[in-house]
Amino acid sequence: MDKLQGFEFWRTTLKEARFVVAPMVDQSELAWRLLSRRHGAQLCYTPMLHAQVFVRDANYRRENLYNEVCEEDRPLIVQFCANDPEVFLQASLLAQDYCDAIDLNLGCPQMIAKRGHYGVFLQDEWELLEKMVRLANEKLSVPITCKIRVFKEVEKTVRYAQMLEKAGCQLLTVHGRTKDQKGAMTGIANWEHIKAVRKAVNIPVFANGNIQHLSDVERCIQETGVHGVMSAEGNLHNPALFEGRSPPxxxxxxxxxxxxxxxxxxxxxxxxxxxxxxxxxxxxxxxxxxxxxxxxxxxxxxxxxxxxxxxxxxxxxxKDVEEKKGGLPFPHWICQPYIRPAPKDLVANGNSKDSEVKKTVCQKRALEDSDGTADTLSKNKQKKRSRNPNKNFCPEQKPKYIKCEQCGNPKGNKCVFNLCRGCCKKKAFKEVADCPSQYTHTHKLTSVSACCTNECCVVTKRPNTPEFV
Ligand SMILES: Cc1cc2nc3c(=O)[nH]c(=O)nc-3n(C[C@H](O)[C@H](O)[C@H](O)COP(=O)(O)O)c2cc1C
Structure with missing residues (x-):
């Protein structure tokens, strides 16, 4: 049977989902998705998965998808970040039997995405994106969808969306913020851009940004004409958002x-x-x-x-005690959105907060850019330090790992080819493997499971290698 496309896919497979929980790294995991579904969410996304790691690492596949499969967790869209059509396809092929569609992340604005060359940093590489989406649409048994951020210009955003549609994208999520609207500069999402995209394409569109209450959902659908809305932060602060409730x-x-x-x-x-x-x-x-x-x-x-x-x-x-503090909402114990200060309030000219915000942003950037060499530790590093006060964040004193000669990842402990686990495994499959560490292990082995965890030893499972038979 031909796979369902566009509106048919949305109507039949996604059951006309309007209330959508966003892909969220470390946060849209199975348990959270199930909780959100119990409280009104009609469609969920997995956290973003790295296509390359997904292809290379069976444990990653198990931990992040295969072990999470359950009937109650459908419809489900698996999201990948990728920048190579073939890798994206391979990852999607490995995931397609466990979900209802594959989504390509074209919105992540973080420094890690800049370094890895994915997310919103592919926003200007239309030829590459066209290839990735086209190939996935041709070869996958499930539809391919994309999640984008807007450009400053409405017209460019519309052309971008049309390019993805033409390449084979079957559903588009438009996050109404630009690449630079992140961190302290997040601000308000622009629904005008979303509305223009919705009008210009012939596939279902989800709006993302500014959804904190059920009333926002209704207003957004009315103002933009989208088919569904996606919430991330609103959902994290109130998983019952789509029920229109603010429970304790x-x-x-x-x-x-x-x-x-x-x-x-x-x-x-x-x-x-x-x-x-x-x-x-x-x-x-x-x-x-x-x-x-x-x-x-x-x-x-x-x-x-x-x-x-x-x-x-x-x-x-x-006791009817009013525990009010600063600008905290009252009562503070009901699920309610966290309202970020608007960037214009923070960085208005002459505002004393101006320098503060810029300082924070710059400090963070310096930290990100210099890989942790700045004086101030990021929140994550502070957390790590609170758990392990002896942890050293000084790059010079970090243990130096020997790198894989092919890809630069850390070399496998026992590999004599000076390769990482993945490259060693590939070599072992391509050539007759003669890694002495593998021989040693094979001779000592009583069962495959007793093998070392180094993937290079996968070769011992090959039935026709002399050392195995
Ligand atoms: C904790 C967290 C993790 C996120 N992880 C992802 C992700 O994996 N993939 C993605 O496309 N967007 C990710 N985002 C962005 C959200 O999906 C969403 O686009 C953004 O937060 C704007 O929506 P909101 O205004 O409802 O928060 C993440 C956001 C948060 C808060």
Whole structure:
């Protein structure tokens, strides 16, 4: 049977989904998707996966997709970042049986995407994108979709969307922010651009940006004419957003922790990050518990801190105590959006906050650009240091790894070809393998599973290598 396309795909496979949970690295994992679906989400995306790693590493495939497969988690779109048509295709072929469509990330504006040459940094490479989408559309059994950011110019954004449609993209998500609208400069998404794209293409369009309440969903659909809306931050702060409810935080936190237990394993740092987002406002009052939440090392520990937060809120609620602090919303214990200060409020000319924001942005950039050589540590590094105070972030004192002669990744421990695990494996398959470490292992082996974890030893599984038979 021919695969469904465009509107037919949206109507039949996606069941006319209008409420969509965004792809979110470390945050749109299975447990969170299931929680969001229970509360109104009709379609979810996986976090962005790296196409190249997905092709190369079976563990990565298992941990990030295959082990997460479950019936309740459909419809599901798997998102990849990629910059090579063949690699993107190979990754998508390996993922297509576990999802309803494959999405290409053309929106990530982070420094890591700049270095890896993917996400929004492909925004100007139309020829390459055309090839990637065309090949995927031709060869995959599921539709290919794209998630883009807008250009400053409406007209260029429209031509960009039309190019992707022509290449074979079957559904387009338009994030109404430009490449530079990130971090402190995030600001408001532009729905005018989204509306223009919607009018100009003949495939379903989802709008992304500024969706914090159910009323935003309705307004966005009305103003832009899109077929669905996607929420990221709004969903993280209130997973019941699409139900039009703002439940007490503990209700969502406890239900989420239950789902995590029901669908193991879930990485602890994801759970911690979700609780930080859910309890965002309350944690500004109960700073002691903020520290506890950062420190505990088990799921039970996290659940316990969450319970203590609930008890404190319930006591305050019972006594009708108004715990107001700074600009915190009240009551702080209901799920509600975190409103970022608008960049114009922060960087208006002559505003005293101006230099502060620019300083933060510049510091961050310096840190990103210099790979951690700046004086200030990023939030992530600070977190790492709080867990391991002896950790050294000085690049000169980092252990130096020997690099793979072919690709520059760290060399495998035992490989005598001076290759990384992936390249060694390829070599082993292409040529008759004669890595002495493999011989040694093979002779000692009683079973394949006793083999070293170095993928170069995969060669021992090949039935017709002399050392195996
Ligand atoms: C924690 C987090 C992780 C994200 N990871 C991804 C990702 O993996 N792929 C992607 O295309 N966008 C990612 N984004 C961007 C969102 O999908 C979305 O485009 C952006 O946050 C704007 O939507 P919002 O205004 O509803 O937050 C991420 C956003 C957040 C907050």
């Amino acid at each position: 935080v503990w209700e969502m936190a406890e239900e989420y922790l239950e789902v995590v237990k029901q669908y193991p394993p879930c990485t602890l740092s994801y759970v911690r990050a979700h609780l930080f987002k859910l309890w965002h406002h309350t944690l500004q009052i109960h700073q002691d518990l903020r520290e506890d939440l950062a420190k505990v090392k088990t799921l039970e520990g996290l659940a316990d801190v969450s319970k203590q937060l609930r008890l404190r809120c319930q006591i305050a609620k019972g």
